[in-house]
Amino acid sequence: MKTSELRNKFVFFIVFAGVVTLLLILLPFVEVPIKDYLADFFGSTDRRMGDTGAMLFDQIFRVLKIVLWMSLIVSIIRFINQLVFSTAFSSNSYEISSLLRNVFSIILYIVSFFVVFNSQYPTVDLAALFTTSTILGVIIGLALQDTLGNLFSGLAIQADQPFQIGDVVKIPTKGEGVVENISWRGVTIRTFQNKLVVISNSVLGKESIEVAPRDNLNARIVFFNTLYANSPAKTIQIVREVVRQIENVSQKIRPLVRVRNLGDNGIDFEIKYWLDDYSKYNDTDALIRQRIWYAFQREQIEFAYPTRTLHIETKPQDNVFIETSNEIYERLNNVPIFAPLSDEETRKLADASHLRVFAPGESIVRQGQKGDSMFVVHRGAVDVQIKEEGVTKTLRVLREGDFFGEMGLLTGEPRTATVMTEGETEVLEINIECLKPILEENPELVESLSLIIEERRLSLDKPEDKSMKTEFKDKASVFNSIKRFFGLKG
Numbered sequence: 001m002k003t004s005e006l007r008n009k010f011v012f013f014i015v016f017a018g019v020v021t022l023l024l025i026l027l028p029f030v031e032v033p034i035k036d037y038l039a040d041f042f043g044s045t046d047r048r049m050g051d052t053g054a055m056l057f058d059q060i061f062r063v064l065k066i067v068l069w070m071s072l073i074v075s076i077i078r079f080i081n082q083l084v085f086s087t088a089f090s091s092n093s094y095e096i097s098s099l100l101r102n103v104f105s106i107i108l109y110i111v112s113f114f115v116v117f118n119s120q121y122p123t124v125d126l127a128a129l130f131t132t133s134t135i136l137g138v139i140i141g142l143a144l145q146d147t148l149g150n151l152f153s154g155l156a157i158q159a160d161q162p163f164q165i166g167d168v169v170k171i172p173t174k175g176e177g178v179v180e181n182i183s184w185r186g187v188t189i190r191t192f193q194n195k196l197v198v199i200s201n202s203v204l205g206k207e208s209i210e211v212a213p214r215d216n217l218n219a220r221i222v223f224f225n226t227l228y229a230n231s232p233a234k235t236i237q238i239v240r241e242v243v244r245q246i247e248n249v250s251q252k253i254r255p256l257v258r259v260r261n262l263g264d265n266g267i268d269f270e271i272k273y274w275l276d277d278y279s280k281y282n283d284t285d286a287l288i289r290q291r292i293w294y295a296f297q298r299e300q301i302e303f304a305y306p307t308r309t310l311h312i313e314t315k316p317q318d319n320v321f322i323e324t325s326n327e328i329y330e331r332l333n334n335v336p337i338f339a340p341l342s343d344e345e346t347r348k349l350a351d352a353s354h355l356r357v358f359a360p361g362e363s364i365v366r367q368g369q370k371g372d373s374m375f376v377v378h379r380g381a382v383d384v385q386i387k388e389e390g391v392t393k394t395l396r397v398l399r400e401g402d403f404f405g406e407m408g409l410l411t412g413e414p415r416t417a418t419v420m421t422e423g424e425t426e427v428l429e430i431n432i433e434c435l436k437p438i439l440e441e442n443p444e445l446v447e448s449l450s451l452i453i454e455e456r457r458l459s460l461d462k463p464e465d466k467s468m469k470t471e472f473k474d475k476a477s478v479f480n481s482i483k484r485f486f487g488l489k490g
């Protein structure tokens with residue numbers, strides 16, 4: 001609770017308690033004169049009437065005192081309740097259940113009522129009245145049947161603590177959601193459609209409840225399938241890598257990808273992964289499926305389709321991701337760094353490069369990993385990011401026609417940065433085998449690449465950070481290193 005709210009409650013409590021206390025103090029002063037006056041007034045005509053009137057008012061004053069005392073006590077208990085549970089436990093990660101607060105208050109109310117009642121009616125044995133009066137017991141019992149059922153089921157839940165506020169629970173007949181409140185009457189859960197469902201404790205006691213505790217690593221299973229033509233080992237490796245990179249997939253346990261079944265239509269797989277925040281599993285499942293589609297598109301893996309279908313659909317030739325080699329050639333021809341290449345060499349490079357498509361926010365190369373290919377942005381844009389003291393910083397945005405990954409490819413060193421897509425991005429991947437003969441034939445290409453690598457290195461190196469420093473002091477050392485790495489002569 002906010003401090004200002006608490007302050008307001010405190011002021012209200014002080015004023016209210018002050019007024020009630022004042023009334024309690026003043027009451028005896030007016031009680032005696034009124035009673036005397038009534039006795040005189042009625043007694044002047046009839047003595048018995050005078051006594052009855054005084055007795056009646058005596059009862060009224062007693063009840064009034066009970067009411068005033070109880071109001072004072074209720075307000076004190078409520079205020080203490082707020083203070084103890086809201087301030088003392090505010091550092092607790094879970095809110096203290098309102099059930100505990102209510103039970104605590106109810107016990108105090110009952111005890112106080114007994115005390116106050118006895119102070120006004122010392123001769124009446126209230127406890128005996130409650131325990132011996134069968135009719136009263138039956139009436140109260142019937143009236144409170146459901147309420148007491150809920151209260152005791154609630155107490156059982158509280159003692160058992162099968163779930164806490166913030167846990168995700170699934171109740172077969174009621175649905176699934178995050179527990180928001182546990183009260184003496186029931187449990188409130190917020191469903192994934194943002195609706196509130198209140199389930200009474202007595203109903204809950206009879207249900208089987210599936211709980212995903214908030215501070216636990218809960219797992220999910222997602223299914224997919226591929227054609228029999230695709231190697232399961234390759235599929236498993238690719239999917240595992242894709243899943244690991246997704247936000248909210250826990251890094252503490254490696255996701256499992258395994259063959260679930262050799263089905264009618266293809267190989268059925270399942271992914272078991274653990275979530276940091278289980279309440280967001282719908283989004284995470286969806287992102288996994290989306291990323292698998294993109295990875296499959298890049299790696300030419302196909303989802304299974306019903307093999308009994310009689311209608312055979314041929315793959316459309318104008319698939320958006322299949323580019324003509326002409327288009328690739330045009331792209332490479334317009335990259336300034338490849339300007340010294342002959343037409344034939346550029347054509348060779350175009351034929352040997354692969355068009356890859358990446359999802360928004362996916363990393364194409366990752367800082368620290370080894371890599372033996374470089375990339376030219378064909379469509380879209382990518383961010384060159386480095387991690388410094390745990391903070392990710394974007395160094396450059398590369399757009400269509402820009403290239404990256406040349407540093408790792410040409411020097412054999414780990415990737416100096418992570419390159420991440422902004423939106424859906426298509427890149428041309430050029431690997432070491434197809435580049436080597438071209439570099440051998442074009443020393444000027446090696447030279448201009450060395451120049452760019454040196455420039456990029458300079459913006460990576462921070463003078464104060466020696467660990468980021470590379471072994472390359474100038475363009476010549478980069479040049480020599482490339483030649484050494486590729487075994488080039490001259």
Ligand code: CMP
Nearest residue numbers: 396404405406407408415416417456459
């Ligand atoms: P590589 O080290 O193989 O992988 C990460 C890539 O990010 C790197 O090659 C470069 O292509 C690119 N890169 C690193 N630093 C910069 C920079 N300062 N400007 C542009 N691109 C960069």
